[in-house]
Amino acid sequence: NDNKETIRKIRYTRLRIAYRTEIVELAQELKNEWNYWKNSTKKIDKTKVLEELSDLLHFYLSYLNTEKQQLRYTEKWIYQDIEMFDLEKSLYTLINPSSAFIERTFAAMLYIVEYVGSNEEEFLQVHHEKWLKNMGERTREEY
Secondary structure (H helix, E strand, O other): OOOOOOOOOOOHHHHHHHHHHHHHHHHHHOHHHHOOOOOOOOOOOHHHHHHHHHHHHHHHHHHHHHOOOOOOOOHHHHHHHHHHOOHHHHHHHHHOOOHHHHHHHHHHHHHHHHHOOOOHHHHHHHHHHHHHHHHHHHHHOOO
C-alpha cells in the first residue's frame, strides 16, 4: 500500500530496486523454461508466476506514477507486438522497464500470462486478490 506509513519514503531509486527484485523472482519461477545449463525441469506453478507478475505490475505502475507519466494503452498495438515475443525476449524486456516503451512492457507481461496457460481475466483476478491481501493483512502488519 503506497499510502501506508513507513520509515522510508517512496523514491524513484527504491521503486527501481523493488521492480528489479520482482523481475528476479519472476525469472526464478520460470527458470526451468530458460535455464540452458540444467537438465532437470519442474512444472511451472502458474499461480506463483501470476503472483510475481502482479508484484511486478504494481511496482511498474508505481514507477510510472512517480515519474508522472501518462499511460497510453493501445490494445491493437500490444497484440500485434506480442507475436514477436518469446519467453526470453519477454523477460529481457521486463528487466529494463522504460516509460518510453510502456506498450512493450505490457506486451511482455501479457506474453508471459499466455505462456503459462492463463489469460487476462485470470491474471487480473490474481492481481486483485494480491492487492486485497496487501491492502488488508499486510497493511496491518509490520510488512
